[in-house]
Amino acid sequence: MKSGFPERAHVALRDMQLRRNLALATTTIRGKRAAVTGERGDWEELRVAGAAIKRRVLRHLEDYLLQFESSVQRAGGSVHWARDAQEANEIVVQLVRRTGASEVVKVKSLTTDEIGLNDALTAAGIRPIETDLAELICQLADERPSHILVPAIHKNRVEIRDLFRREFGLPDLTEEPTELAGAARAYLREKFLSTAVAVSGANFAVAESGSICVVESEGNGRFCTTLPETLITIVGIEKLVPTLNDLEVFLQLLPRSSTGERMNPYTSLWTGVAPGDGPQEFHVVLLDNGRTNVLADEVGRQTLACIRCSACLNVCPVYERTGGHAYGSVYPGPIGAILTPQLVGTAEAGSLPFASSLCGACAEVCPVKIDIPQVLVHLRGRAIRERTAAGAGERMMMSAAGWALAGERRFRWARRVGRLVQRPFVRENKIERLPGGLSGWTMTRDLPAMPRRSFREWWNGR
Amino acid sequence: MTARDVILARVAEGLRDVPTGELADDIDVPRDYFRTVEGDAVERFIERISAYKTTVKRVAPADLAQRSAEQLRSRGLGRIAIPPDLPDEWLPSGVKLLSSALDVQALDAVDGALTGCALAIAETGTIVLDGGARQGRRALSLVPDYHLCIVDEQQIVGTVPEAIDLIAASVRRMLRPVTFISGPSATSDIELARVEGVHGPRTLDVLVVSPA
Numbered sequence: 001m002k003s004g005f006p007e008r009a010h011v012a013l014r015d016m017q018l019r020r021n022l023a024l025a026t027t028t029i030r031g032k033r034a035a036v037t038g039e040r041g042d043w044e045e046l047r048v049a050g051a052a053i054k055r056r057v058l059r060h061l062e063d064y065l066l067q068f069e070s071s072v073q074r075a076g077g078s079v080h081w082a083r084d085a086q087e088a089n090e091i092v093v094q095l096v097r098r099t100g101a102s103e104v105v106k107v108k109s110l111t112t113d114e115i116g117l118n119d120a121l122t123a124a125g126i127r128p129i130e131t132d133l134a135e136l137i138c139q140l141a142d143e144r145p146s147h148i149l150v151p152a153i154h155k156n157r158v159e160i161r162d163l164f165r166r167e168f169g170l171p172d173l174t175e176e177p178t179e180l181a182g183a184a185r186a187y188l189r190e191k192f193l194s195t196a197v198a199v200s201g202a203n204f205a206v207a208e209s210g211s212i213c214v215v216e217s218e219g220n221g222r223f224c225t226t227l228p229e230t231l232i233t234i235v236g237i238e239k240l241v242p243t244l245n246d247l248e249v250f251l252q253l254l255p256r257s258s259t260g261e262r263m264n265p266y267t268s269l270w271t272g273v274a275p276g277d278g279p280q281e282f283h284v285v286l287l288d289n290g291r292t293n294v295l296a297d298e299v300g301r302q303t304l305a306c307i308r309c310s311a312c313l314n315v316c317p318v319y320e321r322t323g324g325h326a327y328g329s330v331y332p333g334p335i336g337a338i339l340t341p342q343l344v345g346t347a348e349a350g351s352l353p354f355a356s357s358l359c360g361a362c363a364e365v366c367p368v369k370i371d372i373p374q375v376l377v378h379l380r381g382r383a384i385r386e387r388t389a390a391g392a393g394e395r396m397m398m399s400a401a402g403w404a405l406a407g408e409r410r411f412r413w414a415r416r417v418g419r420l421v422q423r424p425f426v427r428e429n430k431i432e433r434l435p436g437g438l439s440g441w442t443m444t445r446d447l448p449a450m451p452r453r454s455f456r457e458w459w460n461g462r
Numbered sequence: 463m464t465a466r467d468v469i470l471a472r473v474a475e476g477l478r479d480v481p482t483g484e485l486a487d488d489i490d491v492p493r494d495y496f497r498t499v500e501g502d503a504v505e506r507f508i509e510r511i512s513a514y515k516t517t518v519k520r521v522a523p524a525d526l527a528q529r530s531a532e533q534l535r536s537r538g539l540g541r542i543a544i545p546p547d548l549p550d551e552w553l554p555s556g557v558k559l560l561s562s563a564l565d566v567q568a569l570d571a572v573d574g575a576l577t578g579c580a581l582a583i584a585e586t587g588t589i590v591l592d593g594g595a596r597q598g599r600r601a602l603s604l605v606p607d608y609h610l611c612i613v614d615e616q617q618i619v620g621t622v623p624e625a626i627d628l629i630a631a632s633v634r635r636m637l638r639p640v641t642f643i644s645g646p647s648a649t650s651d652i653e654l655a656r657v658e659g660v661h662g663p664r665t666l667d668v669l670v671v672s673p674a
């Protein structure tokens with residue numbers, strides 16, 4: 001059986017290093033984010049504008065896609081359309097093959113992780129080189145990134161030193177972060193100067209002009225989008241914004257929400273091909289890969305507004321304790337819990353919408369005002385309806401849970417009923433054995449009995 | 463059916479709930495955020511870009527060549543790449559200036575680059591390059607390990623929306639690539655310790671030209 005969130009979370013919870021690193025990372029970024037959003041007297045107005053622009057794009061996506069396509073072509077680029085991951089990978093492989101290159105440099109891109117581009121390139125005999133420091137670390141260590149923003153947060157400096165010593169042949173390298181970064185700089189610089197093809201993702205794609213915007217810190221994005229002769233950019237169809245002026249909203253929302261900076265070190269914005277400056281061949285691959293399924297769900301649709309800032313990860317108590325790997329998906333944390341099941345189906349990732357306590361912290365920080373708890377509850381209902389293989393008792397309980405979790409009043413009521421029903425099974429505040437079809441829930445662990453008073457009841461009664 | 467047709471059909475199908483008569487512009491986008499800020503934009507720019515570990519100095523127009531020469535000398539830099547159209551009164555003495563179009567290998571071998579900019583943003587401490595006058599192509603301010611940028615104080619705008627207004631106009635007109643630079647390159651990928659300079663220039667110095 002494929003392991004779900006509960007099994008992977010169990011493994012992660014035991015990993016102390018990961019928990020310490022994550023707690024440090026999330027606390028640090030949380031503090032910085034709070035400071036730079038707090039200093040803006042118009043933060044809420046920016047969020048309202050960001051959400052509205054995305055709503056406009058998504059409700060009229062067809063028009064904007066067509067406008068974007070013709071803008072890119074007018075500016076000297078080519079546009080390709082990919083229904084799914086496989087088609088996108090085939091397009092990229094073919095484009096790289098045409099150049100005769102055997103290596104490509106890559107800018108950190110969740111979208112290319114999502115479609116498994118690196119594996120596809122490798123299978124085709126093309127070596128993908130990740131150029132973002134953390135992605136490079138993950139690539140060299142053959143591990144999956146664990147955080148959208150700091151993908152190597154699960155590794156400490158000594159582990160990175162050992163990895164670089166081995167991979168770069170630098171036996172005397174110390175674990176000083178400056179030295180480690182210097183080693184990566186030297187290694188990648190040679191690649192930047194000699195590689196003919198780059199693959200990037202996009203933070204924003206502007207329908208009006210065909211421009212692509214990439215937001216970053218290290219400068220690898222600038223290198224990849226400037227030096228190679230050929231640039232291939234993979235764009236999820238939801239990344240569009242209508243006009244250049246709309247960037248004024250997102251270039252304020254994203255860095256402050258993401259790294260907690262007033263502005264990230266580098267933002268690149270390019271439009272097709274510029275004679276004498278940068279790549280002379282430019283391709284955009286517009287990717288669906290499940291996005292139109294998300295679009296078709298009226299409640300789930302708002303998920304596509306996500307600008308991948310990772311603020312929701314950093315405030316999530318579940319994420320802080322389990323880490324990114326537990327989600328078993330490219331998109332971890334609260335956004336992963338709502339995006340992944342919609343992209344790949346609740347049959348595949350049905351446990352993810354349950355990986356949340358519905359505390360609502362994510363929705364409060366989301367710069368584009370995605371109501372993550374609302375989508376979670378909606379998807380829980382869907383997952384439960386689709387779990388036809390489950391036993392009758394469990395199915396009944398699950399649909400009762402789905403019903404109860406879908407509304408706060410109902411949830412409170414169900415809690416009271418639950419307290420009555422559980423009585424015959426409770427011993428010393430634990431439920432050690434449930435009957436019949438529900439026994440699977442207590443086979444390997446005791447269930448805590450429902451407390452006499454919930455946290456919320458206690459809080460309200462203080 | 464091509465992939466394009468299929469995706470467009472899926473999009474249309476998925477949006478059946480959107481009334482046919484609805485236009486994109488019918489969706490209201492309230493833009494009640496600040497477009498301008500009060501206060502001295504030049505001072506704010508200096509304060510904000512300094513926060514990114516950038517050295518900023520104010521210089522009088524007449525002293526520019528001398529002050530940029532001093533800045534380069536204090537950093538121990540002797541071979542500097544420049545765009546072909548820098549005005550004579552900007553050119554520092556005592557350093558070797560390379561203005562012809564250098565290939566990237568040659569750029570990798572110089573000590574630094576000296577450029578102007580399109581504009582700068584006070585609120586965020588950002589320099590914006592758009593490939594226009596006194597800036598050269600993108601590789602010039604990217605490949606060398608040092609960047610000295612000269613900002614005329616009249617190029618400093620208060621906010622991101624003010625900057626985007628100007629940049630959007632320039633992109634529409636010339637389709638030239640734009641780079642926003644807020645301090646030297648940085649990473650926090652190793653245990654969140656901030657390290658300045660991974661791939662871009664590890665040092666960024668700024669001279670703000672103000673009438674005396």
Ligand code: SF4
Pocket residue numbers: 257305306307308309310311312313335362365366367368369370
């Ligand atoms: S859901 Fe919102 S908070 Fe989370 S990554 Fe996306 S935009 Fe950021």
